[in-house]
Amino acid sequence: MVDTGAAAESDTTTHRGALVWAVGAAITSPDPHRPRVLFQRVPEAKTVKNRLHLDLRVGGERREAEVARLVGAGATELWRGAQGPSAWVTLADPEGNEFCVT
Incomplete structure (x- = not known):
């Protein structure tokens, strides 16, 4: 993404020899079919109690079906984004707790 101009060098750092985002960290499993937990800084200042955003x-191939399933279960779609x-x-x-489907 740096090479294409979608991100700046300052957005990255090196961790254990790998290029990673500077503002986030993830817990991953060696099994690629297991979920990943990503911790990411946000620009907004804290205004209320701590919250968890999943x-x-x-x-991509399953996103629309999963969004439809979640809306059918009571979720509300707020917006779509891409970077x-x-x-x-x-x-x-x-x-009212927000979460994203990626």
């Missing part, structure tokens, strides 16, 4: 990674090769749909559960 990004549910299902893959570089990544795309997501932000939804809210019935209590």
Whole structure:
């Protein structure tokens, strides 16, 4: 993404010899079929109690079906976004807690 201009060098750092995003970290499993937990900084200042925002990674080929399933279960679609090769749909559960499907 740096090579294409979609990200700047300052957006990255090196961790254990690998180029990674500077503002996030992930917990991954050696099994590629297991979910990943991503921790990411956001530009907004903290205004209320700590919250957890989940990004549910299902893959582009399954995203629309999963969004439809979640909306059918009571979620509300809020907006869609994309950055570089990544795309997501932000939804809210019935209590207003936001999460993304990527």
